[in-house]
Amino acid sequence: MTSLRETYDSLIAAGTLHADPAQESVLPEFDRIRAVLLTPAKKGLFRKAPEPPKGLYLWGGVGRGKSMLMDMFVEHLDDIPARRVHFHAFMQEIHAAMHEARKTGVDDAIAPVAADVAASVRLLAFDEMQITDITDAMIVGRLFQALFAAGVVVVTTSNRLPDDLYKNGLNRDLFVPFIELIKDKMVVHELASPKDYRQDRLAGTQVYFTPVNADARAAMDAVWNDLAGDAGAPLVLRVKGRDVEIPRYHNGMGRARFHDLCGTPLGPADYLALADAVRVLLLDGIPSLGRSNFNEAKRFVTLIDALYEARVRLICSAAAQPEMLYLEGEGTFEFERTASRLREMQAEGWGV
Structure with missing residues (x-):
């Protein structure tokens, strides 16, 4: 299995990328997640499913290569069911799915929507997590709690550290538990490259x-x-x-x-x-x-x-x-x- 570091080094050797210590520092985190996801589950009646690895919250300034590294990671997941999507687009889909779920008369529209997402992927890769809408802010905590409980691993990029998400937003105190959930379920890593x-x-x-x-x-x-x-x-x-x-x-x-x-x-x-x-x-x-x-x-x-x-x-x-x-x-x-x-x-x- 070729590691992300080996792929990265080969791109440098080919002149496609330039060596960047800040980018190199996050490669072990991607390889850590990939290794666990690619580990075959042990068979047997009483074998417990392995704990999913912690995800990754990769933040830093614009133009530092966050999306490029995440794309490289997703492309090397082999047959692992994964989806790479912009965070805003994903939340738009969630709103639409919740609207359809409510038509069935369910009391909690988030539960079936989260279950459907969890049934389709083992890993979600989000580009540019940010919260600007209060409706998203009220939904995202419970949604991600359900996804994490179902074993879905989340990798995301952002221009903000977690504590600055939805900063100064309406009723932000209700959003703060989601920030703590991120810190609990994901490794927070700053891509501190000086180069844009x-x-x-x-x-x-x-x-x-x-x-x-x-x-x-x-x-x-x-x-x-x-x-x-x-x-x-x-x-x-x-x-x-x-x-x-x-x-x-x-x-x-x-x-x-x-x-x-x-x-x-x-x-x-x-x-x-x-x-x-x-x-x-x-x-x-x-x-x-x-x-x-x-x-x-x-x-x-x-x-x-x-x-x-x-x-x-x-x-x-x-x-x-x-x-x-x-x-x-x-x-x-x-x-x-x-x-x-x-x-x-x-x-x-x-x-x-």
């Missing part, structure tokens, strides 16, 4: 394309393909009972059209959740702004504020340079700050 590999990929890359034409579209496609290849699927965020969709998402990178995010009635909470879910956002087709699309312009200002405060890397195509996007109508003065932020966000190293 995603920023390295973007170094020297143009991030603002104007005007919006075939050349700009091709350039945006080229950036996405370099960062994500052919990958990318819709990601739905649940925010205060509403669904906010990022049409394409992969490993912390999202892509959407201006109309997707600003042409629909989204508000500050939606944009904050979006900024929390992505570290790089490709935004296509920002139009000229003014009286004719005043509401869209207001939403765009709110979106940029959220991205700016969260230090999300923005790559976009626009009808004009930032200072020329909003030239007439109410709000031109206020847009000067947005234009300034758009300029600042173009600087190399933004988001570090």
Whole structure:
């Protein structure tokens, strides 16, 4: 059985990866989990099923390789039933399954949903665990208690240490037991690499394309393909009972059209959740702004504020340079700050 360390070393030798002591330090944790899961169960009438291994909560800054390492781990699980999914997408499925369970008249919709998940996998691998919605916060503790009790092993990445999950959230005291459950059932490991590999990929890359034409579209496609290849699927965020969709998402990178995010009635909470879910956002087709699309312009200002405060890397195509996007109508003065932020966000190293 090839260890994760051997696979990692072979990728370094091939020039695909660069040696990183912080990444190397977590490989034994992945190998520990894999070894237990691959150990054949002893047969016999009175043989007790082996205790599942502790999972792994891998946290650290963006671009450090957390998702890459988890993908490598999942790819080397052989025939172990496992699923790799973004945490937000998983919770969306749980809400839908609970809705269906309630139709059957059950008193506790979480129990059958958790049982169905546990029956299908031995390991769940979550990308970017984060809690932004109170409904998720109220469900997740009992759900994971049931999954752990059923022997499901959980591996997750996050940009936050466990104690910062759902920070300042409504009724957070009810969520705190889930944090303690994580610490009990999972090894918490910080990936403290000083290097942001995603920023390295973007170094020297143009991030603002104007005007919006075939050349700009091709350039945006080229950036996405370099960062994500052919990958990318819709990601739905649940925010205060509403669904906010990022049409394409992969490993912390999202892509959407201006109309997707600003042409629909989204508000500050939606944009904050979006900024929390992505570290790089490709935004296509920002139009000229003014009286004719005043509401869209207001939403765009709110979106940029959220991205700016969260230090999300923005790559976009626009009808004009930032200072020329909003030239007439109410709000031109206020847009000067947005234009300034758009300029600042173009600087190399933004988001570090």
